[in-house]
Amino acid sequence: MTSTENEAHRRDGADPGHRHLFHVPPADGGRYPESAYLAGNSLGLQPRATRTELLADLDAWSRLGVEGHLEAERPWLPYHGLLTAPAARLVGARPSETVVMNSLTVNLHLLMVSFYRPAGERTRIVIEDTAFPSDSYAVRSQARFHGLDPDTTVVRLRPRDGEENLRTEDVTAFLAAEGHTVALVLLGGVNYLTGELLDIPAITAAGRAAGAVVGWDLAHAAGNVPLSLHDWDVDFAAWCSYKYLNSGPGALAGVFVHERHHGDTGLPRFEGWWSTAADTRFEMTPVSRPPATVEAWQISNPPIFAMGPVRTSLELFDAVGMPALRDRSLRLTGYLERLLDEVTADRPLTVVTPRDPARRGCQLSVRIGTGNANELTKRLRHEHGVIADAREPDIVRFAPVPLYSTYHDCWRVADALAATVEATS
Structure with a gap:
């Protein structure tokens, strides 16, 4: 060389x-x-900071037991809120639109409960042909769940013959021509195989103009490229935090839901204890009262020791x-x-x-x-x-x-x- x-x-x-x-x-x-x-x-x-910070959270458990929920240096009850603002900054969102929870594919399924709602001729799900296998499995299973044939419901967009990457104009042309049949566009922001960064704002605009819901898998984009999910008018997005976000193997993932969907009582959504508003959680009532934020999509109380490494990583991204x-x-x-x-x-x-x-x-x-x-x-x-x-x-x-x-x-x-x-x- x-x-x-x-x-x-x-x-x-x-x-x-x-x-x-x-x-x-x-x-x-x-x-x-x-x-x-x-x-x-x-x-x-x-x-290097992860071990020290994680041990500090473990020490709180050993010293305080259950009282750590309110008395730890970083109290466990509101702990997930420590991650909200830095995660929102990372993906170009508002704090009310961002939450860290679960793992990536679990989050995609929870989001598709709300945002994949096939009806009439609008039933198709658009992904890229080289989507990560987990995404392929997820959308195919969603099609089957709705009684549809995944082989005809899932559309896999391919590059032109002899090319390696999707052209934006080909994606938008498909949506202009076939968008009336598309219920959901769910693409990878950065393709896991080729490393191609798709034109998220242009494709989002084309999908929404066609009447489809547009979501993004940002597993290879979050922490890798600048994002502006709110301004780009993305409907929803999900990402993991063990790749570029350096939060450890199988680390907790992130979710974005645009604020225009918050408080929409017509959206179906699975619920659990953490879906109800925080100020009413300990009233222990049988009916959830979800907040008009993305936190309505939460289900379970967060795993504190899994949240610690994500918090440490997000602090790094904020600093740099x-x-x-x-x-x-x-x-x-x-x-x-x-x-x-x-x-x-x-x-x-x-x-x-x-x-x-x-x-x-x-x-x-x-x-x-x-x-x-x-x-x-x-x-x-x-x-x-x-x-x-x-x-x-x-x-x-x-x-x-x-x-x-x-x-x-x-x-x-x-x-x-x-x-x-x-x-x-």
Whole structure:
């Protein structure tokens, strides 16, 4: 490669990021003590503050028992409210529109109870063909639940022949032509496989103009790209917090419901103890009195020890700010792209992520012409200390996360990829 290791180090000196705030796994191979960790799109690294903050919540339980609900330093009863404002800032929403609860697919189902209401000819659900399997399973099961055939109810939008990514104009053209049959548009904000960032405001506007409800799975978008859910007029959205939000494996997820739906008594909704207004919760009445906020979609009381890592992570994002993270993401991902251009030029490798920085987050996906992506990522890890993420049969995903990845990580990835593919070609 024409780009040298020394150049990568110089870039890190000028643009250091926040790696010191995270635990980086030791390298399993190669000549460096730490891994080059580019799998944050699958599981983010642990912030150093998480352990201390979580132990403090555990200590409150040991000292106070049940009284911790009201007397802990961070009382448990209103604990979920500590996450509301920073989560809202992260996704461009109002606090009344945002809540942290459950896991991603559970939240999507709870939201579809309210917002997927097939009637007459308007029954179809639109997803992308390369939607994450969990989303596919969820919408197909929703179709079956309503007595519909999932094979005809679920529409899977595909890129044009010979292309890797959806074009916005093709999505909006479909909605203009077929929108009268569409009850729900549910797309991934950033596609998990290719890393493509869809045009959320344009597609939302097209879907709503067609009379459909528009929801977004932001698993790969939250904490990765700037979002303005309220201003974009999105109906609802859900996201997980174990990828770019670094809240731990299986961490609690987030929900957005636009305020225009709040207090709508015509919306069906599942309810539980936490669905009723907080100031009436301990009256223990048999009939719920839900607030006119997104908190009406809550069901169970929140798991405090699962909320702690989310709170710690959101404090980090508040301190650094998404605009600064997005700027560094563009620089870091652009640098990795230039390195990969050199590596892929004479090897059986193709970057399938859009080249336009405005159409992607910090993930670059590489198709391996020889297939066997899992085998390649194993070799990258064990021979070079590079941790990436495989999606069979032939995609390897690299995510230079702006919070903790370095330019030297990117250089190591490109160097290791070149050596590994060279050795197996």
